[in-house]
Amino acid sequence: MFDKQTYIARRKALHAKLSGGLVLLPGNDESPANYPGNTFRFRQDSTFLYFFGLNRPGCSGLLDLDSGEDVLFGDDPTLEDIIWTGPQPSLAELAGEVGVEKTQSAAHLQKRIEAAVAKGRRILFLPPYRGETRSTMSRLLGIRADRLASYASAELARAVVALREVKEPAEIEEIERACETAGKMHRLAMRMCRPGITEREIAGAIEGVALQHGAGVSFPSIVTQHGETLHNHDYDHVLQSGRLMLIDAGAETAMNYCSDFTRTFPVNGRFTGRQKDVYDIVLAANDRTFELAGPDTFYYRMHNEASMVIAEGLKSLGLMRGNMQDAVGVGAQALFMPHGLGHQMGLDVHDMENIGEKYVGYDEETLRSSTPGLSSLRMGKRLKEGFVITVEPGIYFIPALIAKWEREGLGGGFIDFEKVREYLDFGGIRIEDDMLITYYGNRMLGGNRPPVTTAGIEAYMNGG
Incomplete structure (x- = not known):
């Protein structure tokens, strides 16, 4: 992970390229290889990594282009998680490492999206490429999974590419x-x-x-x-x-x-x-x-x-x-x-x-x-x-x-x-x-x- 100022600067640059609405940047989840408990090697979504830096499943990032607020969504490790994987930092601790001040549970993301949709706010997202992500995005946004790509934001795509293609x-x-x-x-x-x-x-x-x-x-x-x-x-x-x-x-x-x-x-x-x-x-x-x-x-x-x-x-x-x-x-x-x-x-x-x-x-x-x-x-x-x-x-x-x-x-x-x-x-x-x-x-x-x-x-x- 780079220092937190790197991620703060990247998110700030994305805010500057866009205006109005929410940017939804989902991370990847675990994907079963042959049964639920045996997963493929986890690989985080690269755009999520670029802006939020956390190589951990079950996280999503939200940028509010109107208020300037960045929020990290996810859940803290349960006791069962700790039994199998050892002590893990809390979501708030991880967020602090990448300069995000506000965190909320993964379940709260649904409420945040529903409230934005009810107010007619636009939600910008990139075309999902994983089955698990398509399913989650479909549920969050109320868009059929096979139609998500047609609703993806060209404006966001151009902004992300413009930032990521010039390497620091x-x-x-x-x-x-x-x-x-x-x-x-x-x-x-x-x-x-x-x-x-x-x-x-x-x-x-x-x-x-x-x-x-x-x-x-x-x-x-x-x-x-x-x-x-x-x-x-x-x-x-x-x-x-x-x-x-x-x-x-x-x-x-x-x-x-x-x-x-x-x-x-x-x-x-x-x-x-x-x-x-x-x-x-x-x-x-x-x-x-x-x-x-x-x-x-x-x-x-x-x-x-x-x-x-x-x-x-x-x-x-x-x-x-x-x-x-x-x-x-x-x-x-x-x-x-x-x-x-x-x-x-x-x-x-x-x-x-x-x-x-x-x-x-x-x-x-x-x-x-x-x-x-x-x-x-x-x-x-x-x-x-x-x-x-x-x-x-x-x-x-x-x-x-x-x-x-x-x-x-x-x-x-x-x-x-x-x-x-x-x-x-x-x-x-x-x-x-x-x-x-x-x-x-x-x-x-x-x-x-x-x-x-x-x-x-x-x-x-x-x-x-």
Whole structure:
């Protein structure tokens, strides 16, 4: 938890961006895994954490925009709670730690909302994303659960995003810690990787590192020698010599700030010539983004620049043909990189995407494109100092997608499908680092970057 002045200042800033009514910011509750007493690891709602800082289930925050009052709702621990979990601070004590002077029971929140509704006061809330929260919000507001999103406040969404997307120095320090842990995870994976072991052994080991240094992983780790499947969570394959291992994994600090790295490396510690050729194209796209990104640049342009590097590189290998400017203009390279270049990151690994990508990644100035590849970009808008962004270009050979494009005549004539078919067993390569936008441009987060060049990876995997 940060000092209480941090949370007071954040709530004050939110008050200043809005006027009239109540802002309801519910925290998360426990969620049963398989029976009521056995719950999933608790993860607090990130917006509640940002403004109220309390990593405890059963709490909600209310900001009265007319009176300026902030109220924390929840219940004190019962004797049964204390028996099972030990002594716990009271709600009032917790509230004092984050600068909230008034507390009330969870049951009183219903009365407060009903009184506001009876007076015709507006109640601003963000779209709920958890089933338990939707149920609670539906009961509190008298709105059907399936209609809540349509009543969510766009004004509140824009205000919260505007505050959360510019990271404070203390937040950046937390993200750096998460990046340091992720670096340890990826270096361990490289040391462990060898033919004959399973993906699961590596997944378990690196997730243990995340728990040793914080709250665990920031998302379910992708640990696979089938990197052509973008979100592959099947860990049951035995590693085979000649294959590439792709690991997309990050850590979460005890204060829930996140990191997100990807490395791809050879199972046997040595890249083949073909693997090295494709890998170097992806690395060049990553490097190009770090060369160009800075305040007032648009991230969709960074995506296009990385796509140009990928297209030109693939053309040099004979996989694409023609004018690559025109090819990228129609999204032909999306056969090989069907996803976007990156996303915002902070208290969520895909920061604030529960609020809506149209607020987080786009705005009135920047509308989402329908061009293949670019249409999948989660973050396209103008960058500002203090933004934290992932940079994750990739090249994948996805047999089903290749077959579809060839069958349907897609790609604008820029794809040499005969040559592409020679790569159907290649897999995929992605390289991902985390970027902070600074006054002068950007800098990479994480002080000890995991090996990233082919020579550096081979040396590290072979004891260097």
